[in-house]
Amino acid sequence: MEMSGEYRIEASREKVWDGLNDPDILKQAIPGCDEIERLSDTEMTAKVTVKVGPVKASFTGQVTLSDLDPPNSYRISGEGKGGAVGFAKGGANVRLESDGDATILFYEVDATVGGKLAQLGARLIDGTAKKMAGEFFSNFAEAVAGSAETAGEAAPAAAAPSAAAPGAATGPVIDVGTWIGGLVVAAVVLLALIAG
Amino acid sequence: MSETGIGAAVRRVEDKRFLTGRGKYIDDIDQRGQLYAWMLRSPHAHARINGVDTATASQAPGVVAIFTGADMAADEVGGIPCAWQIHNKDGSPMHEPPHPPLAVDKVRHVGDQVAVVIAETKAQARDAAELIAVDYDVLPAAIDMDLALADNASLVHDDVPNNLCFDWEIGDKDATEAAFAKADHVVSIDIVNNRLIPNAMEPRAAIAQYEPSNGNYTLHTTTQNPHVIRLLMGAFVLQIPEHKLRIIAPDVGGGFGSKIFHYAEEAILTWASAKVPQPIKWTAERSESFITDAHGRDHETHAELAMDKGGNFLGLRVSTKANIGAYLSTFGAAVPTYLHGTLMAGVYTTPAIYCEVKTVFTNTVPVDAYRGAGRPECTYLLERLVTKAAREIGMDPVEIRQKNMIQPDQFPYQTPVALEYDVGNYPASLDTALQASDYAGFEKRRAESESNDKRRGIGISTYIEACGIAPSAVAGALGARAGLYESAQVRVHPTGSVTVYTGSHSHGQGHETTFAQLVSESFGIPIEQVEIKHGDTGEVQFGMGTYGSRSIAVGGPAILKACNKIIDKATKIVAHILEASESDIEFKDGKFTVSGTDREMAFAEVSLAAYVPHNYPIEELEPGLDENAFYDPLNFSYPAGCHICEVEIDPETGDVDITNFTAVDDVGRVINPMIVEGQVHGGLAQGIGQALLEGCVYDDSGQLLTGSYMDYTMPRADNLPNLNVGTQSVLGASNPLEVKGVGEVGAIGSPPAVINAILDALAPLGVDDISMPATSAKVWQAIQNA
Numbered sequence: 001m002e003m004s005g006e007y008r009i010e011a012s013r014e015k016v017w018d019g020l021n022d023p024d025i026l027k028q029a030i031p032g033c034d035e036i037e038r039l040s041d042t043e044m045t046a047k048v049t050v051k052v053g054p055v056k057a058s059f060t061g062q063v064t065l066s067d068l069d070p071p072n073s074y075r076i077s078g079e080g081k082g083g084a085v086g087f088a089k090g091g092a093n094v095r096l097e098s099d100g101d102a103t104i105l106f107y108e109v110d111a112t113v114g115g116k117l118a119q120l121g122a123r124l125i126d127g128t129a130k131k132m133a134g135e136f137f138s139n140f141a142e143a144v145a146g147s148a149e150t151a152g153e154a155a156p157a158a159a160a161p162s163a164a165a166p167g168a169a170t171g172p173v174i175d176v177g178t179w180i181g182g183l184v185v186a187a188v189v190l191l192a193l194i195a196g
Numbered sequence: 197m198s199e200t201g202i203g204a205a206v207r208r209v210e211d212k213r214f215l216t217g218r219g220k221y222i223d224d225i226d227q228r229g230q231l232y233a234w235m236l237r238s239p240h241a242h243a244r245i246n247g248v249d250t251a252t253a254s255q256a257p258g259v260v261a262i263f264t265g266a267d268m269a270a271d272e273v274g275g276i277p278c279a280w281q282i283h284n285k286d287g288s289p290m291h292e293p294p295h296p297p298l299a300v301d302k303v304r305h306v307g308d309q310v311a312v313v314i315a316e317t318k319a320q321a322r323d324a325a326e327l328i329a330v331d332y333d334v335l336p337a338a339i340d341m342d343l344a345l346a347d348n349a350s351l352v353h354d355d356v357p358n359n360l361c362f363d364w365e366i367g368d369k370d371a372t373e374a375a376f377a378k379a380d381h382v383v384s385i386d387i388v389n390n391r392l393i394p395n396a397m398e399p400r401a402a403i404a405q406y407e408p409s410n411g412n413y414t415l416h417t418t419t420q421n422p423h424v425i426r427l428l429m430g431a432f433v434l435q436i437p438e439h440k441l442r443i444i445a446p447d448v449g450g451g452f453g454s455k456i457f458h459y460a461e462e463a464i465l466t467w468a469s470a471k472v473p474q475p476i477k478w479t480a481e482r483s484e485s486f487i488t489d490a491h492g493r494d495h496e497t498h499a500e501l502a503m504d505k506g507g508n509f510l511g512l513r514v515s516t517k518a519n520i521g522a523y524l525s526t527f528g529a530a531v532p533t534y535l536h537g538t539l540m541a542g543v544y545t546t547p548a549i550y551c552e553v554k555t556v557f558t559n560t561v562p563v564d565a566y567r568g569a570g571r572p573e574c575t576y577l578l579e580r581l582v583t584k585a586a587r588e589i590g591m592d593p594v595e596i597r598q599k600n601m602i603q604p605d606q607f608p609y610q611t612p613v614a615l616e617y618d619v620g621n622y623p624a625s626l627d628t629a630l631q632a633s634d635y636a637g638f639e640k641r642r643a644e645s646e647s648n649d650k651r652r653g654i655g656i657s658t659y660i661e662a663c664g665i666a667p668s669a670v671a672g673a674l675g676a677r678a679g680l681y682e683s684a685q686v687r688v689h690p691t692g693s694v695t696v697y698t699g700s701h702s703h704g705q706g707h708e709t710t711f712a713q714l715v716s717e718s719f720g721i722p723i724e725q726v727e728i729k730h731g732d733t734g735e736v737q738f739g740m741g742t743y744g745s746r747s748i749a750v751g752g753p754a755i756l757k758a759c760n761k762i763i764d765k766a767t768k769i770v771a772h773i774l775e776a777s778e779s780d781i782e783f784k785d786g787k788f789t790v791s792g793t794d795r796e797m798a799f800a801e802v803s804l805a806a807y808v809p810h811n812y813p814i815e816e817l818e819p820g821l822d823e824n825a826f827y828d829p830l831n832f833s834y835p836a837g838c839h840i841c842e843v844e845i846d847p848e849t850g851d852v853d854i855t856n857f858t859a860v861d862d863v864g865r866v867i868n869p870m871i872v873e874g875q876v877h878g879g880l881a882q883g884i885g886q887a888l889l890e891g892c893v894y895d896d897s898g899q900l901l902t903g904s905y906m907d908y909t910m911p912r913a914d915n916l917p918n919l920n921v922g923t924q925s926v927l928g929a930s931n932p933l934e935v936k937g938v939g940e941v942g943a944i945g946s947p948p949a950v951i952n953a954i955l956d957a958l959a960p961l962g963v964d965d966i967s968m969p970a971t972s973a974k975v976w977q978a979i980q981n982a
Contacts, residue, residue: 086239112746112897115239119903
């Protein structure tokens, strides 16, 4: 499976940073996410339950970041195992570009699925992955906004795809970018897993 | 003739149980203390196995045992054998890499089995399988045949260079080159015969049982040939002698070739049943069938036809690459060679033919015989090429065929590719089909379609096939590792009813009716007095099973031979009782008569006398009326015929509507015309399915993308027109029943008729090629690209 896209994220860097480091928010944002754990700056694991077409399974995914070129680009690769349902592995090349106060995230994902995932769901993977990526960004934006606005007042959660993202390029941006990549990968690779 | 004898359209006696849900398939059978097996299968097309950790899984609820390839290897279990050995052009034998039942060092296709979990319930076995941790080192997969043959390809079997199983040839290369050298026209074609997935209605299943008190094994399995499984598994894999191994194939829900082969699961279960030791049942899920039942077809061919100025065929040159999958299946090596290359003459007098076949290992499911097996691939190639040749030299496709056909007075006809056709009348089949399809009125229908903005086309296929497999000596000379005769036992009971034990196996063909008709005809008794038994090596003396349209052509004469032995013996008994000379005894309509007198004995009176031998020639004859016969055919039989397909295509959508399909088949003597028609219908559905709908697709990494009915399209009733089916028979000359076989003709003859019709319809738009399956998307795209 191959898919690419871009996402414009508008939010303060601090909010994004907090959100990206808040396992609860990540868990909210990734569709079907049961568990997420950050192991280090370049590694995390996630457990996601997904139903794609006729296949429903719980996947354990590991995501690793490499080729780091802060704050411009990196490669994020992951592998998820869904037991008897098969496996998914793949990666994404993620590139960030500043656009005023916002950030545009470009991603190119390539993923392979195997076993029953491929046998039953190959045709559904592209659509499911796109849908899940969209849900992820939308959830993430909402979650970040919600936690920041604290007291009650759901921020007029705004039009669909608005998520937080890294702005200017200073120190921690690397991490932020990394984690956004991680999220996208988690979403897409796990989607792929699931979709299979 | 008896009312239920040869030629009568008797209703199928087996249908009562099939249609009322009283058939007994393996999944309907349960044994006391039965456990369930689940196969852990590779999700990778190609990977090295570094280790299989079963520790956690072994502790799972209900688990009785888990076995891996290492366990079977430690027991010195043999590999799954191939029953046919092919030799390379240089005379060296083909590569036969090991095929362990459970993978040992590597997995070689998605679905390859890595471990078997045996538990108290199927769900427990399946859940436990998820807990097995297999450490795979994933390797690049060899999928595309050209890439698999390349020097840098990943090797499916480490010791098979370039993944080339064998490089075979047939025919006279020099004579063929000479024919091309003097040709006025050379027409060439590149053709893919699409890979198919068999999809029998009943998935494969088995129950293995071991009796510790006497060391006997019983395996119920969905097979087309129980004795062949007993031989292959007993002698080559598990070293169990015949008398300790019983194979039972009860009602089997369709095979189409895919249940000929000895599959790993049979050996795994049988072996494990002695380890446990309790009966073990395994039933494939449909998803498993897609990735473990041997697939069919999958050829890529370049062919050239040389002609003189008048369109007479001078020579044919064929170069085929055949995908054989990850392992050599039972008949995998025979299909692209002796069931394919030997048919390259078709129904034509082409004097010089050369065919070479490279067979390639890939990381896909093994490829083996599937309804037609080699002959559909050959027929598709020839009939597309001949039609293209007609178009290129501006000749009518009927005329080019008539001009080059073997004529009725040329039989027996020795082809340049080994076979000798015994008898036939190809021009007659063609003429009958032209009339039945109103070929003459086609242009008028085409004009009508065009006035409705539709495109209409008509396509012809004049095919021949070789079935009645096979004369053992010939098959042996060509590499078969078995004889291909058939066996029958005819047991007449004291009151005149008859039980027939046949080595053929019925899994939808209607043998219980057709064979009973033979006996009804022979003995002049009603069909209700005859019972056909098959499918149990503990009951049936021997057999080679059902495939290659061989049951009536080889199994039938065996029954006839045994019936004749019965009549000979009965004649002696009658002569004694009626105090007449044997030569004066006549047998007709179920009665033995002393000719010229009114002294007679009914069939049942004779059988009673045989079992109550009070007045009996006991010094010359044994009591009883029970005879055995083996029949080895003298030649293949050669069904042939003409299929004509007419299509109407909507150029806006690419939708292909088959408006008329005519099949005129020469199947020799027809025993039951209704069953023959049904067999042709089924074959046509599969052939039309291949032409329009079915196609197996792997991605580059070896994942099967068409692994369910969401992505693999089987033909349905609404994809088929009313089929205009008839026979135009010349009686067979190579067996005493004068039959030829009918099981495969529909699937062999029809695909090129469909594609030729589509190309005829689209030719005015500039479309000159389309590949199978010609889906509406593909047809629409071809129109856009033209």
